[in-house]
Amino acid sequence: MRDEPLSLLEKNFALEALQAGIRVDGRKIDEARLVNFEFGSQYGTVTVRLGKTKVFSSAIAEVVEPTIDRPAEGFVTFSVDLSPMASENLMLEYLYSGRTSSTLEEAAEIVRFLQQIIRENQAIDTETLCIVAGVQVWAIRVDIHVLDHCGNVLDACCMAAVASLLHMRKPVVTVVGKDVFIHGIDEREPVPLTVHHLPISVSFGIFLDGDLIAIDPSIQEESVMEGTLSIAVNAHKEICAFRKAGGASIETSLIFKNASYAYLRATEVTVQLEKALKDTYSRNAVASVKPLQVETTKKSFPLNEQVQGVTTVWKQVAKQSALEDKEKTVDQPNITSVTNAEMEIFIDDSEESYTKSDELSASTDSDEETAPAVIARPRGGKGRPKSKK
Amino acid sequence: MPREELISPDGLRTDGRRPLEIRKVTCRMGILPRADGSCHLEMGNTIVLATVYGPRELSSRQSSCGIIRCEYSMASFASTDRRRGKRSDRNSVEMASSIKKTFENVLLTDLFPKSRVDIFIQVLQADGSERSAAINAVTIAMVNAGIPMKDLIVSCSAGYMENTTVMDLNHVEMITRGPQLTLAIYASTERMATAHLESKASFEIFENLIAIAKKGCLQMFDVMHSSIERYSLNLIASRDHIATFGSRA
Numbered sequence A: 001m002r003d004e005p006l007s008l009l010e011k012n013f014a015l016e017a018l019q020a021g022i023r024v025d026g027r028k029i030d031e032a033r034l035v036n037f038e039f040g041s042q043y044g045t046v047t048v049r050l051g052k053t054k055v056f057s058s059a060i061a062e063v064v065e066p067t068i069d070r071p072a073e074g075f076v077t078f079s080v081d082l083s084p085m086a087s088e089n090l091m092l093e094y095l096y097s098g099r100t101s102s103t104l105e106e107a108a109e110i111v112r113f114l115q116q117i118i119r120e121n122q123a124i125d126t127e128t129l130c131i132v133a134g135v136q137v138w139a140i141r142v143d144i145h146v147l148d149h150c151g152n153v154l155d156a157c158c159m160a161a162v163a164s165l166l167h168m169r170k171p172v173v174t175v176v177g178k179d180v181f182i183h184g185i186d187e188r189e190p191v192p193l194t195v196h197h198l199p200i201s202v203s204f205g206i207f208l209d210g211d212l213i214a215i216d217p218s219i220q221e222e223s224v225m226e227g228t229l230s231i232a233v234n235a236h237k238e239i240c241a242f243r244k245a246g247g248a249s250i251e252t253s254l255i256f257k258n259a260s261y262a263y264l265r266a267t268e269v270t271v272q273l274e275k276a277l278k279d280t281y282s283r284n285a286v287a288s289v290k291p292l293q294v295e296t297t298k299k300s301f302p303l304n305e306q307v308q309g310v311t312t313v314w315k316q317v318a319k320q321s322a323l324e325d326k327e328k329t330v331d332q333p334n335i336t337s338v339t340n341a342e343m344e345i346f347i348d349d350s351e352e353s354y355t356k357s358d359e360l361s362a363s364t365d366s367d368e369e370t371a372p373a374v375i376a377r378p379r380g381g382k383g384r385p386k387s388k389k
Numbered sequence B: 001m002p003r004e005e006l007i008s009p010d011g012l013r014t015d016g017r018r019p020l021e022i023r024k025v026t027c028r029m030g031i032l033p034r035a036d037g038s039c040h041l042e043m044g045n046t047i048v049l050a051t052v053y054g055p056r057e058l059s060s061r062q063s064s065c066g067i068i069r070c071e072y073s074m075a076s077f078a079s080t081d082r083r084r085g086k087r088s089d090r091n092s093v094e095m096a097s098s099i100k101k102t103f104e105n106v107l108l109t110d111l112f113p114k115s116r117v118d119i120f121i122q123v124l125q126a127d128g129s130e131r132s133a134a135i136n137a138v139t140i141a142m143v144n145a146g147i148p149m150k151d152l153i154v155s156c157s158a159g160y161m162e163n164t165t166v167m168d169l170n171h172v173e174m175i176t177r178g179p180q181l182t183l184a185i186y187a188s189t190e191r192m193a194t195a196h197l198e199s200k201a202s203f204e205i206f207e208n209l210i211a212i213a214k215k216g217c218l219q220m221f222d223v224m225h226s227s228i229e230r231y232s233l234n235l236i237a238s239r240d241h242i243a244t245f246g247s248r249a
Helices: A008-019 A088-097 A105-120 A152-165 A252-286 A306-328 A342-346 B090-106 B130-145 B203-247
Strands: A035-039 A043-050 A053-064 A076-079 A130-132 A137-146 A173-176 A180-181 A199-205 A212-215 A228-233 A238-244 A374-376 B027-028 B037-043 B046-057 B067-072 B115-125 B153-161 B164-167 B178-185 B190-199
Touching: A008 A212, A035 A105, A035 A152, A035 A252, A043 A152, A053 A152, A053 B178, A076 A152, A105 A152, A105 A228, A105 A238, A130 A173, A130 A342, A137 A152, A152 A199, A152 A228, A152 A252, A199 B203, A212 A252, A228 A252, A238 B203, A252 B190, A252 B203, B027 B203, B037 B130, B046 B130, B067 B090, B090 B115, B090 B130, B090 B153, B090 B190, B115 B130, B130 B153, B130 B178, B130 B203, B153 B190, B153 B203, B164 B203, B178 B203, B190 B203
Parallel strands: A076 A137, B067 B115
Antiparallel strands: A035 A043, A043 A053, A053 A137, A130 A137, A173 A180, A180 A374, A199 A212, A199 A228, A228 A238, A238 B190, B027 B037, B037 B046, B046 B115, B153 B164, B153 B178, B178 B190
């Protein structure tokens, strides 16, 4: 166990309160904290608050090559960033273990749990993420940043991941012969992902050598608890994942009681999530869904409508990465190799010499007036973007 | 390609077992003389090697009770794809931390303050239920190292396929991605230590899986217990031999 910066007195207080059937923050044993979803202006971004715990998540789509054994399936990948700014305890953990954020045990556990509840349970239909079988598929990347660690980060991360997958849209793709056209966000309305079910994770803290189990532990309770129990349930009353990783032992008969608590909580959260999503859409319908307007200031630049679409996507990606860089302290590779500076070059660039990125290998045929936004060809060679003459 | 049949009309599984039958378990203790405790466990074709070092001095950090470290890795030749075997991948980190937490609570760590116990697990051949095999192997290695424990932890997996609940899954049954549960319980109190469910299951199936996995754990315990007993009797016998040898000289 790691050394907590919490005093013995505070720990005992939390424990005695639990024994008395009331918790430090005034909740009952079976009462979870309030959850709040706040969707961002970009597709796929969401901030989830679970009590004081705060988690930000963003989902983006990129075009990649599929694996050989599953040529017609896309990917959904997750990364969880538990930066030291989220809590003092994490700071200590970094100091003692000398690990980086991605290999931190807690982060690895959360990612594994997310993979299990979303990927392995087929919550997202990965077959609909296929563009050209064996050549190009969508890879959805969900990046989760824990901003404030006030207990039960796992649940908050799961809710954030599910919410941003629900909110995210992927660009429309048309395939003509061997060419793949990816339409810009303001050219064609992007489409949501196919979500089969919504797994909601509900965690319990185990106290007093397994005799007391309380839902949704806060950070103070986490420092006195002897283990956790996480159950992911969906609205169809299916258990998507059940995890008790060590800790104090419990009677197996208690589990079924907790599973039904988890189900109640999951339905509650699902309703709230759907309501929040609906609210966002109705608000956006008034204030225009289009997240970004393209400034076509330079008249000399032959920007046709389709190309505008591309720049919107790219600008968004660049803005996204800038936003993410601000959010976290550690460096992560950029989403695409396009940075803000490169963006400018891209816009300022004249005539037919456009950049060709790794992810969206894009080029435009200037002689073809009716060419749609992006022409993505199967990747021929590896390496950095090349300009095409 | 026709779908592979997991349970034959006679009710037998792909490797000829009945649904509620565990694989042949063989274990050898104390095979590595350098380590304080070691165990080579075979559950059918799954082979796991667990070694335990300690309790030994903890250099960096002072603590009032002993701490446990765990490392899990899969040999690159353990399965058909060679990509596996990295120690630092998320699966292994997650597995190691789960095993660490399981044993943190069962070892009497307050008996050895300011010291640590290191657990190393290497999967030599992966044929399903690696998680249970690892937990069982560590338990035996702990016994071999003579580290005081509250109870023995035993583990077994259970899965649901073709309307049947089966115990101790092999690789073929695992890759079907049906509901599968790995359960670890305390052998004498039968309380749940660790549980890990993969793929979604309805409440009824889940309840069933727990019951079957628990039965499997108890079967596993019988085998483990008898092999520990045999090993200990051998040790005692050899000590007698040495004692008589010494007196004669």
